[in-house]
Amino acid sequence: MVPAPPPMSVIPRTYVYFPPDVNVDVFFYQGYWYRPHQGHWYRSKSYNGKWAYISPNKVPRAVINVPPDFRHIPAGYRHIPYGDVRKNWKTWEKHKYWEKHGGREWHGEERQDPDRHGHDKGGGKGRHDD
Numbered sequence: 001m002v003p004a005p006p007p008m009s010v011i012p013r014t015y016v017y018f019p020p021d022v023n024v025d026v027f028f029y030q031g032y033w034y035r036p037h038q039g040h041w042y043r044s045k046s047y048n049g050k051w052a053y054i055s056p057n058k059v060p061r062a063v064i065n066v067p068p069d070f071r072h073i074p075a076g077y078r079h080i081p082y083g084d085v086r087k088n089w090k091t092w093e094k095h096k097y098w099e100k101h102g103g104r105e106w107h108g109e110e111r112q113d114p115d116r117h118g119h120d121k122g123g124g125k126g127r128h129d130d
Contacts, residue, residue, distance in 0.1 A: 006047060007079030011070045012102070015093045016062050017085050019047070020073060027063050028085060030093070034063045047082065 006019030008028065017028040026035045026047075033044045035051060041059045042051040056064075092098065 005082035008082055008085045009073055009077055009079060010098055010102070011066055012074065014062055014066065015089070015098065016066055016070075017080070017089070018066075018070065019082075020071065020079070027066065028089070029060055029063050031089065034059060 006022055008017045009020050010017050015029065018026065024035065024037075026033060028034075028047075031045070033047055033049070033051075034054075035042045035044075041054045041056055043054040043059075044051045088097075
């Protein structure tokens with residue numbers, strides 16, 4: 001489905017990630033990929049891996065409850081390289097990384113103060129340019 005590791009974005013107020021440039025709903029959460037398709041859920045260990053049916057009661061609530069407008073990426077957000085997400089998701093979640101470094105958009109506010117290159121002046125760590 002996805003030929004190369006896709007750049008990712010974190011969905012604000014969650015630790016669910018998605019590839020904004022992929023035109024199907026697919027989510028990365030706690031080491032697994034999840035995909036709803038034709039009323040069923042599928043899970044994989046890899047973005048391009050073998051997808052297996054998963055019972056709906058086994059799909060994490062965080063994935064099921066992503067906001068319907070999750071594809072709307074707030075101003076100032078940057079893509080996160082897939083390798084960074086794969087390597088750091090557990091540490092980021094454990095240490096509440098996005099609450100500390102996610103910027104105002106994590107809390108539903110638009111960023112007002114990017115520098116002349118469009119970067120956050122106040123600790124926009126974790127969001128990278130492609």
